[in-house]
Amino acid sequence: MRPLRTRNLIAAALVCALAFTATMAHAADTLPSWNDGAVKQSIVNFVAKVTKAGSPDFVPESQRIATFDNDGTLWAEQPMYFQVVFALDRVKALAPQHPEWQTTEPFASLLKGDLKAALAGGERSIVEIVMATHAGMTTQEFEQIVTGWVATARHPKTKRLYTEMVYQPMLELLAYLRANGFKTFIVSGGGVDFMRVFSERVYGIPPEQVVGSTGKVKFELRDGKPVLVKLPEIQLVDDKDGKPIGIHQYIGRRPIAAFGNSDGDLQMLQWTAAGSGPRFMGLIRHTDADREWAYDRQSSIGRLDKALDEGQAKGWTVVDMKRDWKIIFPPEKK
Amino acid sequence: MRPLRTRNLIAAALVCALAFTATMAHAADTLPSWNDGAVKQSIVNFVAKVTKAGSPDFVPESQRIATFDNDGTLWAEQPMYFQVVFALDRVKALAPQHPEWQTTEPFASLLKGDLKAALAGGERSIVEIVMATHAGMTTQEFEQIVTGWVATARHPKTKRLYTEMVYQPMLELLAYLRANGFKTFIVSGGGVDFMRVFSERVYGIPPEQVVGSTGKVKFELRDGKPVLVKLPEIQLVDDKDGKPIGIHQYIGRRPIAAFGNSDGDLQMLQWTAAGSGPRFMGLIRHTDADREWAYDRQSSIGRLDKALDEGQAKGWTVVDMKRDWKIIFPPEKK
Numbered sequence: 261m262r263p264l265r266t267r268n269l270i271a272a273a274l275v276c277a278l279a280f281t282a283t284m285a286h287a288a289d290t291l292p293s294w295n296d297g298a299v300k301q302s303i304v305n306f307v308a309k310v311t312k313a314g315s316p317d318f319v320p321e322s323q324r325i326a327t328f329d330n331d332g333t334l335w336a337e338q339p340m341y342f343q344v345v346f347a348l349d350r351v352k353a354l355a356p357q358h359p360e361w362q363t364t365e366p367f368a369s370l371l372k373g374d375l376k377a378a379l380a381g382g383e384r385s386i387v388e389i390v391m392a393t394h395a396g397m398t399t400q401e402f403e404q405i406v407t408g409w410v411a412t413a414r415h416p417k418t419k420r421l422y423t424e425m426v427y428q429p430m431l432e433l434l435a436y437l438r439a440n441g442f443k444t445f446i447v448s449g450g451g452v453d454f455m456r457v458f459s460e461r462v463y464g465i466p467p468e469q470v471v472g473s474t475g476k477v478k479f480e481l482r483d484g485k486p487v488l489v490k491l492p493e494i495q496l497v498d499d500k501d502g503k504p505i506g507i508h509q510y511i512g513r514r515p516i517a518a519f520g521n522s523d524g525d526l527q528m529l530q531w532t533a534a535g536s537g538p539r540f541m542g543l544i545r546h547t548d549a550d551r552e553w554a555y556d557r558q559s560s561i562g563r564l565d566k567a568l569d570e571g572q573a574k575g576w577t578v579v580d581m582k583r584d585w586k587i588i589f590p591p592e593k594k
Numbered sequence: 595m596r597p598l599r600t601r602n603l604i605a606a607a608l609v610c611a612l613a614f615t616a617t618m619a620h621a622a623d624t625l626p627s628w629n630d631g632a633v634k635q636s637i638v639n640f641v642a643k644v645t646k647a648g649s650p651d652f653v654p655e656s657q658r659i660a661t662f663d664n665d666g667t668l669w670a671e672q673p674m675y676f677q678v679v680f681a682l683d684r685v686k687a688l689a690p691q692h693p694e695w696q697t698t699e700p701f702a703s704l705l706k707g708d709l710k711a712a713l714a715g716g717e718r719s720i721v722e723i724v725m726a727t728h729a730g731m732t733t734q735e736f737e738q739i740v741t742g743w744v745a746t747a748r749h750p751k752t753k754r755l756y757t758e759m760v761y762q763p764m765l766e767l768l769a770y771l772r773a774n775g776f777k778t779f780i781v782s783g784g785g786v787d788f789m790r791v792f793s794e795r796v797y798g799i800p801p802e803q804v805v806g807s808t809g810k811v812k813f814e815l816r817d818g819k820p821v822l823v824k825l826p827e828i829q830l831v832d833d834k835d836g837k838p839i840g841i842h843q844y845i846g847r848r849p850i851a852a853f854g855n856s857d858g859d860l861q862m863l864q865w866t867a868a869g870s871g872p873r874f875m876g877l878i879r880h881t882d883a884d885r886e887w888a889y890d891r892q893s894s895i896g897r898l899d900k901a902l903d904e905g906q907a908k909g910w911t912v913v914d915m916k917r918d919w920k921i922i923f924p925p926e927k928k
Contacts, residue, residue, distance in 0.1 A: 467846030
């Protein structure tokens with residue numbers, strides 16, 4: 261054993277004391293943007309229960325898997341999914357290289373500024389737009405494009421960067437769970453190559469913990485240098501049934517906690533609920549037309565209908581944004 | 595700040611001192627089953643370089659991704675891939691429920707004990723056997739079957755459990771990398787649902803860090819309870835080109851270190867090598883006919899030919915099992 265002198269002892273003690281103080285400060289500030297009430301209490305109780313060694317509800321760290329939807333759960337999704345805005349911006353940027361788009365739908369309407377006509381074809385139009393803007397380039401090229409967009413594009417209503425349209429209470433929840441030994445994952449219908457560009461910086465969730473809709477890629481050697489080319493073919497639509505499938509294939513372990521906000525999250529919540537031992541199923545309800553948006557059963561984006569019925573019937577935690585959240589978005593940096 | 599008394603200070607210092615001593619002890623015991631020499635030195639040098647704060651080669655922890663092939667890299671693969679042994683055992687176990695197998699190839703030959711005839715159909719025979727034994731059940735049922743097999747089946751030559759046919763030097767390497775802030779992943783042609791059953795216990799690699807060949811699954815509610823049913827359809831063959839594809843889709847970040855043992859790992863090593871900054875590409879060469887097996891360019895299992903040429907040409911680290919490893923398998927427990 262290396263001899264330690266008193267001076268070293270004191271220094272080591274100070275380091276430990278500082279670490280200890282930081283932990284105490286964190287505990288006192290748990291979920292500061294959440295109003296006190298049944299919802300906050302249900303989260304804190306669940307975490308206390310599964311982390312208490314020796315208790316019958318104790319869950320070992322390795323099994324503390326928490327999954328989060330992204331659109332409408334971690335960041336906003338109105339007036340349309342942010343990734344769709346990205347795709348539309350890309351169509352405009354790429355138009356000079358595609359003269360044929362001037363006369364082909366849905367691109368023609370889109371370039372004339374008629375979004376409604378462009379999206380009249382429903383899901384097929386969106387798929388066409390996404391394929392035209394998310395494929396035919398290497399994964400590295402796509403990453404650079406998204407990086408540039410995320411750094412500059414601004415939300416039409418708030419004029420903030422899209423990555424600032426994240427929910428402050430959810431950022432605190434992610435950090436709180438991680439501080440309690442949870443591993444946090446995104447499980448979203450959004451494109452995985454899109455989300456991974458900013459997930460670590462914005463949410464503290466590294467790329468390898470992001471599950472999302474996935475396109476096929478092809479390996480190629482170009483001048484002896486390997487690249488992966490994004491193909492216009494879907495591998496996984498990580499929505500509805502696709503969420504438990506994605507969880508199984510990519511994580512390989514059932515979450516003990518899951519959070520969503522729409523019917524697209526129902527199967528993920530059912531899958532989470534069906535495991536044994538303590539479980540937490542959370543639904544974020546958009547109830548705040550002043551500070552965010554208010555929508556649920558009738559919305560074409562983020563419809564919350566069946567999942568709300570099932571959640572209420574089964575006693576899942578329903579977060580009411582207006583009632584439960586002190587603030588919605590992080591304060592603007594001066 | 596909470597006041598700390600002297601007694602607390604001393605107690606905290608002791609905790610820190612113990613932690614420090616443990617770290618020192620670990621450094622002294624680095625890779626005990628590796629013989630001293632250029633190979634061991636290349637590993638230690640690489641780790642020292644990327645973990646040295648302030649050095650031009652420093653790599654932040656979040657980017658210290660290391661990927662490992664499984665068959666022939668972390669555990670043995672002779673006289674045939676262990677998962678194929680599992681599949682053959684399953685055919686025998688399921689035969690009473692499949693009278694038609696008595697007259698259908700490849701099952702008929704297999705059940706007569708004529709492995710050579712059974713596998714005469716090549717890859718198609720293997721796919722048929724795997725599909726018949728790995729699909730048509732829930733993911734939970736499959737997990738239980740593998741758990742049972744792994745706990746009881748023994749290797750024909752050594753009579754040891756297959757999970758004891760892992761390479762002790764590689765277990766040490768995994769632990770050494772993790773102790774230095776690396777995140778270790780398996781990226782293997784083996785089935786992901788098969789490997790995940792034992793990866794955490796045997797390798798310290800949790801299910802969510804295992805990438806492997808993946809089958810499609812279907813979400814179903816059975817009596818209101820959600821299950822995932824394994825389908826006889828392939829989603830990803832995680833071999834050759836499939837390895838960088840799997841790395842991109844499942845990890846989303848390029849490794850800085852990768853280890854393989856066969857031509858099936860070549861593209862993973864190329865993909866790793868093509869990143870910027872310090873890189874480590876390792877090939878395990880099976881050179882020890884006495885303690886393990888000796889095979890490379892002519893082998894039908896784990897053929898190492900093109901990858902060896904490319905590795906030697908490019909200066910990748912080639913581990914010679916006979917020369918570089920003090921022991922191959924962990925000592926038997928009494």
